[in-house]
Amino acid sequence: MIPVFDYLRGYEQIRGEVEAALRRAIGSGHLILGPEGEAFEREFAAYVGAGHAVAVGSGTGAIVIALRALGIGRGDEVITVSHTAAATVGAVREAGATPRMVDVDHDSLLIDPGRIEERIGPRTRAILPVHLYGRPAAMQAISEIAARHGLAVVEDCAQAHGARIAGRHVGTFGAIGCFSFYPTKNLGALGDGGLCVTGDAELAERMRQLRFHGFDARRTARIEGLNSRLDELQAAVLRVKLRYLETWLSARRRIARQYLEMLSDTGLCLPQSAQGTEHAWHLFVVRCGRRARLIERLTRSGIGCGIHYPVPVHLMPAYEHLGCARGSLPVTERAAEEVLSLPMFPELAEDEVRSVCRAVVDALRGA
């Protein structure tokens, strides 16, 4: 059996360090908003090269807090994609704003900059690109459009810790970059967690207030906030794991290279990384016209796989009211029928990748 993801393998390698960090955090007398969280914020900000980091309760919370810190809420519109985790669109709604979803580019499956301007209207306030699967979105084109129309850019980096464009980390191009530490992510906690980075000290301060009921230092609510905080235990675990992130990213790159090489003659549509960018390979997603049969055969051979994502967000019942009808985002809708995620996690051994590839080749030959 080769699973699509297995956190226990990675955990086994750092169990001693993680458990020591947990004991330290538990014994410190602080469980929420204490020294571990502050140290993690400093270390993560330094890692991505951002001025400030504000740790929050989840990746969804990070997007909600980012939008609210920018003053975006009821009556405002935010341009984003439908080919993403439902959390991206849900967070815009939770902030009170209306998501306007645009189609993705056929090759990258990321927001198509050529489709953004037709969606900009008098109520548009921000663009929310998603660096899906770990591949950086076209930030130069997006930033130029945003500047031309006076819009903020908030980056959804939930799947892209370590992804870079010309050496610069994603999350540092827009006003705010939002990360998730959901356990499956490139940097995953042992529970929920998230974080916002920004170069703007005032925005950082507003986000600190927002995550904790809008409180100032005297616990007086200055603004209407919410509860979205990273706890000390998760921060302690994340500090340990952050030290391994670059090693794990090179393992992901090694696995991606092996897949790309071994699957090159299969006729599958393989993921690429754009020139001058570093893909963080959170997921290795191929596209296949006969996906159901491929999944059935891989499952029979004991190979785990996933679909990210089977139903575009605009077609989910909860979001039908947004008025984005079937047929309006054709590239997204087609992608949802074809994408397939192969096993991808740093501890996946070379011979396991070989087994996955052999199973894929056999399955396609018989398909």
Ligand SMILES: Cc1ncc(COP(=O)(O)O)c(C=O)c1O
């Ligand atoms: C693209 C994307 N955005 C946002 C989120 C939300 O993160 P979280 O699950 O930490 O709330 C996720 C993760 O699920 C995601 O993959």
